[in-house]
Amino acid sequence: MKLADTTCDNFINFARELFHDEGEFVPLHAPTFSGSEIEFLQDVINSTYVSTVGDYVDRFAREISEYVGAPFVTPVVSGTAGLHLALLGVGVFPGSLVLTQALSFVATANVIKYCQADPVFLDVETDSLGMDPVQLEMYLEEECEIRDDGGTWVKSSGRRVTACLPVHVFGNPCNIFEIKNICDKWGLPLVEDSAESLGSLENGKHTGTIGNVGVYSFNGNKIITTGAGGCVVSSDPDMARNIAHLANVSKVNVSQNFEFIHDGLGFNYKMPALNAALGLAQIQKIDKKIDAKKQIHWAYKNWFDKTDVEFLIPRPSSSPNFWLNAIKLEIPEAREFWLAATNHNGICTRPLWRPINQYPQFKDSECASLPVTETLSQLIINIPSSPGV
Secondary structure (H helix, E strand, C coil): CHHHHHHHHHHHHHHHHHCCCCCCCECCCCCCCCCCHHHHHHHHHHHCCCCCCCHHHHHHHHHHHHHHCCCEEEEECCHHHHHHHHHHHCCCCCCCEEEEECCCCCHHHHHHHHCCCEEEEECECCCCCCECHHHHHHHHHHHEEECCCCCEEECCCCCEEEEEECECHHHCCCCHHHHHHHHHHHCCCEEEECCCCCCCEECCEECCCCCCEEEEECCCCCCCCCCCCEEEEECCHHHHHHHHHHHECCEEEEHHHCEEEECCCCCECECCHHHHHHHHHHHCCHHHHHHHHHHHHHHHHHHHCCCCCEECCCCCCEECCCCCEEEECCCHHHHHHHHHHHHHCCECCEECCCCHHHCHHHCCCEECCCHHHHHHCCCEEEECCCCCC
């Protein structure tokens, strides 16, 4: 481990230089507030409309719509809430199956369970860390059939597959167009987990706008933040209307007697105006953030090119937002060494997620062969990527 020790020590020094740190803790991804955040927040407070009504929620939705090119945007309280609504919006129902990937944040699978459906975990590609379209097509060809109702059904269990849910990991677009072609062939709704990839493009098109519906997260550690929050984007007016209705506790205004009623099971998922005001200030400088993060990415690449450590780079067809940078170590012991050494020296690094199928709540879920997922989950770590350089 002598060479690894030296490289890690040098990396710690390089990270401090890159982020202009003189001994303080270097976070993994800290938010930056250098625009109109205070002004907009004060305006909301002065208006007293701090909850889910008011001009700022609509303004923020319009800004997202114009930025990604999606005509319909529903701001919500979290990316997880958005994924839940997206699955309901495409027709996921209790007892059905959703094809997704085991390499992701656990919320990707949790929302399937929220719908009382079950995940089928597929493997990922080595380069994008997104769903492997080859294995997706193989699973559908070998295990499924299209029946007279036009639905995709698993032959052995007789359960219907109601959606495909790939993930754009670390802001790197997955092979989404190939996945879309497969889903179109099988009549499967495609939901993009774009929680980490606002501003990322695949073949010139924004992630989140390629499938039937997409979801972004605005958590405190994302490319822009509303503190907590997310949104659902779609080009389907009927789906968007249904999602917005569900997010607003299925509320209907009965105008003749000033009463609000609720015509179905809904969810209290609308984004408050305070969060939207923060997001409005943040989205106005997203291009500058991505430019700064791109500079960080290339600084890292140039540095790691002179070492034996593999630095993960985007696929040629993609233009990512460079949300989180990552490296891959050769063996699990090297990864553990790097995690301990960096964090003990004030450089925040984090291991890649444990495969979701290994959690007890998903231990009985159906899984394809997951060799890439199982290998990468033991070798990859994220390194500091804050855009405030």
